Amino acid sequence: EKAKWPKETVELWERLSKKEANDVETVQKSIVHHVTTTLARAAYNMDNFSAYQAVALSTRDRLISRWNETQGQLSKADPKRVYYLSLEFLLGRSMDNALLNMGLKGTYGKGVEQLGFNMEDVIESEVDAALGNGGLGRLAACYMDSLATLDYPAWGYGLRYNYGIFQQRIVDGYQTEYPDYWLNFDNPWELPRLDISIQISFGGHVQSIQDEYGVTRHNWIPAQSVQAIAYDVPIPGYDTENCNNIRLWRSKPTKTFDLTSFNEGNYEKSVEDATNAEKITSVLYPNDNTMAGKELRLKQQYFWTAASLHDIVRRFKKSRREWSDFPDQVAIQLNDTHPTLAIVELQRLLVDEEMLSWDDAWEIVTKTFAFTNHTVLPEAMEKWSVPMFEYLLPRHLQIIFDINLFFLQKVEKKFPNDRGLLNRMSIIEEAQPQQIRMAHLAVVGSHKVNGVAALHSNLIKTTIFKDFVDYYGEDKFVNKTNGITPRRWLHQANPKLSKLISDTLGSDKWLKDLSLLKKLTTKIDNAEFRKSWMAIKRHNKVRLAELIKIRCNVEVSPDALFDVQVKRIHEYKRQFMNILAVIHRYRTIKSMTASQKASVQPRVVIFGGKAAPGYYIAKLVIKLINSVAAVVNQDPAVGDLLKVVFIPDYNVSVAEVIVPASDISQHISTAGTEASGTSNMKFVLNGGLIIGTMDGANIEILEEIGEENIFIFGCLAHEVEDLRHAQRYRGVPMDPALQGVISAIEKGVFEDPKIFQPLISTLTVGKDFYLISADFASYIAANQAVDTAYKNQEEWSKKSIRCTANMGKFSSDRSVKEYADDIWGIKSYPIVDEGHM
Numbered sequence: 001e002k003a004k005w006p007k008e009t010v011e012l013w014e015r016l017s018k019k020e021a022n023d024v025e026t027v028q029k030s031i032v033h034h035v036t037t038t039l040a041r042a043a044y045n046m047d048n049f050s051a052y053q054a055v056a057l058s059t060r061d062r063l064i065s066r067w068n069e070t071q072g073q074l075s076k077a078d079p080k081r082v083y084y085l086s087l088e089f090l091l092g093r094s095m096d097n098a099l100l101n102m103g104l105k106g107t108y109g110k111g112v113e114q115l116g117f118n119m120e121d122v123i124e125s126e127v128d129a130a131l132g133n134g135g136l137g138r139l140a141a142c143y144m145d146s147l148a149t150l151d152y153p154a155w156g157y158g159l160r161y162n163y164g165i166f167q168q169r170i171v172d173g174y175q176t177e178y179p180d181y182w183l184n185f186d187n188p189w190e191l192p193r194l195d196i197s198i199q200i201s202f203g204g205h206v207q208s209i210q211d212e213y214g215v216t217r218h219n220w221i222p223a224q225s226v227q228a229i230a231y232d233v234p235i236p237g238y239d240t241e242n243c244n245n246i247r248l249w250r251s252k253p254t255k256t257f258d259l260t261s262f263n264e265g266n267y268e269k270s271v272e273d274a275t276n277a278e279k280i281t282s283v284l285y286p287n288d289n290t291m292a293g294k295e296l297r298l299k300q301q302y303f304w305t306a307a308s309l310h311d312i313v314r315r316f317k318k319s320r321r322e323w324s325d326f327p328d329q330v331a332i333q334l335n336d337t338h339p340t341l342a343i344v345e346l347q348r349l350l351v352d353e354e355m356l357s358w359d360d361a362w363e364i365v366t367k368t369f370a371f372t373n374h375t376v377l378p379e380a381m382e383k384w385s386v387p388m389f390e391y392l393l394p395r396h397l398q399i400i401f402d403i404n405l406f407f408l409q410k411v412e413k414k415f416p417n418d419r420g421l422l423n424r425m426s427i428i429e430e431a432q433p434q435q436i437r438m439a440h441l442a443v444v445g446s447h448k449v450n451g452v453a454a455l456h457s458n459l460i461k462t463t464i465f466k467d468f469v470d471y472y473g474e475d476k477f478v479n480k481t482n483g484i485t486p487r488r489w490l491h492q493a494n495p496k497l498s499k500l501i502s503d504t505l506g507s508d509k510w511l512k513d514l515s516l517l518k519k520l521t522t523k524i525d526n527a528e529f530r531k532s533w534m535a536i537k538r539h540n541k542v543r544l545a546e547l548i549k550i551r552c553n554v555e556v557s558p559d560a561l562f563d564v565q566v567k568r569i570h571e572y573k574r575q576f577m578n579i580l581a582v583i584h585r586y587r588t589i590k591s592m593t594a595s596q597k598a599s600v601q602p603r604v605v606i607f608g609g610k611a612a613p614g615y616y617i618a619k620l621v622i623k624l625i626n627s628v629a630a631v632v633n634q635d636p637a638v639g640d641l642l643k644v645v646f647i648p649d650y651n652v653s654v655a656e657v658i659v660p661a662s663d664i665s666q667h668i669s670t671a672g673t674e675a676s677g678t679s680n681m682k683f684v685l686n687g688g689l690i691i692g693t694m695d696g697a698n699i700e701i702l703e704e705i706g707e708e709n710i711f712i713f714g715c716l717a718h719e720v721e722d723l724r725h726a727q728r729y730r731g732v733p734m735d736p737a738l739q740g741v742i743s744a745i746e747k748g749v750f751e752d753p754k755i756f757q758p759l760i761s762t763l764t765v766g767k768d769f770y771l772i773s774a775d776f777a778s779y780i781a782a783n784q785a786v787d788t789a790y791k792n793q794e795e796w797s798k799k800s801i802r803c804t805a806n807m808g809k810f811s812s813d814r815s816v817k818e819y820a821d822d823i824w825g826i827k828s829y830p831i832v833d834e835g836h837m
């Protein structure tokens with residue numbers, strides 16, 4: 001160790017590990033060094049991609065220094081940490097973000113341009129890290145940015161999938177899926193920790209024996225095991241030296257296990273087992289808000305939670321504290337029910353391996369965990385069949401049954417003689433076969449449960465967790481309204497607007513305290529400021545128009561109103577209602593005289609989003625959008641008054657182009673179905689107005705920006721139940737305008753109507769579950785109000801500025817601070833800059 005070294009050696013190390021300087025020449029030297037050594041290339045055969053690789057490697061060097069320094073200082077100080085367990089981290093690109101957060105974008109930009117490359121092209125050579133489906137995965141990424149920026153000691157834990165969310169291509173109007181093998185070229189944003197390997201076991205049986213005190217001990221004898229290998233992804237904070245970590249696990253076959261089969265002379269089986277081991281972290285499941293129930297998914301969940309907990313416990317044990325101190329050192333946040341097995345695994349480690357009593361162990365467990373719910377949709381609730389679970393995790397099943405038994409005994413004590421209540425609250429659903437309700441397990445094993453927007457947090461208290469509120473009391477159930485990081489979603493995605501804001505406010509402090517945007521209000525009556533504001537929007541629209549030309553081969557005018565709906569395709573999000581309203585608009589224009597047409601507000605309707613590969617109705621919506629686009633876009637009677645595009649393969653980096661370019665965006669879920677939504681926040685932050693229902697965070701956005709700056713329509717969450725009932729039992733007729741639209745589709749205005757019959761059937765009177773007909777008239781009216789408002793560009797620009805100015809609440813910094821104070825009990829720990837690498 002260092003202490004044993006002679007003075008000269010220590011001094012030599014100190015001198016040689018001085019931090020790199022931040023000047024252009026130093027940066028260029030490092031880039032060229034990586035070109036000529038790491039990449040083994042010469043300057044003359046460089047393309048944008050190899051330039052990207054070299055800049056990435058140079059950026060990575062600086063990230064690693066900060067990572068080392070942060071982790072070293074935190075190891076010594078050993079403050080309480082939060083561990084964010086998420087099966088998804090939808091990070092997108094890393095290079096631009098890392099350079100901006102480290103304050104090095106300007107220097108690297110200059111350096112790269114002088115070396116003969118265009119920085120934007122170099123940045124665009126990076127492939128997205130797309131290890132997530134949508135909002136839930138992107139939320140985890142935003143929270144990691146905020147945790148680092150606020151200097152919180154935090155680690156993310158996830159899986160290192162070989163294949164991220166599939167790539168979407170549109171063939172004949174239909175979605176087709178292609179594998180996203182994102183690791184084709186070396187990934188410079190991860191540090192393989194091949195030395196950190198944890199053995200994870202599956203299957204087998206449980207041996208129960210009496211120990212010398214007569215206590216029954218349970219011993220799990222697994223049938224097979226795999227290795228978990230750690231890959232670390234550094235997450236730099238903005239304007240701080242702190243750099244946090246996301247540890248992603250990769251599955252590998254264990255050597256000993258291979259050998260068993262191999263020595264038994266069964267070569268084929270040993271190779272097959274090895275392949276099965278690697279399969280665990282092969283692919284991200286592409287479902288959002290639906291549950292597939294596949295065995296491999298359960299294996300992923302256990303593999304990941306067991307490896308993460310083992311790592312967390314190992315780190316805790318280094319400090320040689322009492323077990324009862326564990327919750328004072330460790331907070332674990334469960335991002336949805338996907339990591340709920342961590343509760344069971346910790347209980348198993350404490351009882352079976354550390355020999356704690358059940359009650360002592362359970363107290364530690366429940367003080368450690370907290371659970372975030374992201375949905376109330378019944379089809380999204382995770383359930384695992386008991387027989388499948390028992391086959392994979394026999395000891396864990398026993399523990400779940402014990403947790404359930406002790407829990408129901410306490411419920412029975414508090415509310416005696418209520419079989420219905422016990423049935424409803426049980427972790428085990430009495431079906432054929434029995435099912436494990438993961439949401440119930442997560443509630444029982446956590447000290448706090450939160451929803452992700454005010455409405456949603458109230459809804460879960462009165463619906464899915466009502467009985468649990470009655471039992472535990474109100475305090476266990478809290479709200480943590482989602483947020484987004486202004487670093488990626490304004491500073492990085494909209495650099496011109498970011499600069500205008502910093503110039504106007506006299507500093508860039510707003511990027512760490514988003515409430516400072518409020519001061520923009522004083523500029524609303526300044527015509528010149530409004531002009532600059534709108535010029536930036538127009539610039540961003542030109543950029544998006546170029547992307548649309550390239551990806552969709554459609555020319556759109558940046559002077560038209562850009563109307564955007566980009567998000568996962570799902571019935572509850574009602575993209576179907578949007579395209580039906582577009583058809584209505586098309587038919588209206590077609591029926592107009594030339595002079596009537598002259599007063600129509602031209603509109604470009606932009607769609608984007610992926611459908612789960614097995615979600616037939618969602619995929620038909622994509623087909624309908626493309627069929628409508630094909631007809632509308634080539635109709636000379638319409639011209640530039642209406643264009644429709646479906647941008648293929650929507651992902652984080654495409655969102656970074658779309659979000660700053662939107663005039664109006666659509667957040668139109670049936671009230672009570674969208675837990676929060678987060679793109680609504682991204683659009684409004686970038687001065688885009690929104691049209692939406694009284695759902696999720698739309699309601700809180702309205703409260704912040706004022707009802708005159710948002711277009712609200714549709715029924716309210718508390719009306720939904722009655723509306724559905726009325727539809728079903730009183731046969732409320734379909735909205736007449738909607739009826740006209742449906743007739744047009746059925747007449748074959750947009751391709752063979754047979755194709756769309758299953759889609760149209762979802763609107764059959766009495767079956768319109770998402771209330772498209774009930775909301776249709778008010779939706780059309782709201783869209784007309786948008787057209788009218790947009791015609792007055794001066795007033796629109798004022799609304800736009802007011803939107804941005806009032807978005808302070810929706811910074812993920814605010815969300816993360818609330819979690820830290822109210823749930824995790826952690827404090828920020830800024831590291832000291834000691835000037836070395």
Ligand code: F55
Binds near residue numbers: 289
């Ligand atoms: C992914 C896998 C499963 Cl098994 C279930 C759900 C998902 C998923 O992607 N959910 C998701 O994205 N939920 C969204 O979370 C956002 C962040 O809280 C919310 O804003 C959004 O309303 C919600 O739908």
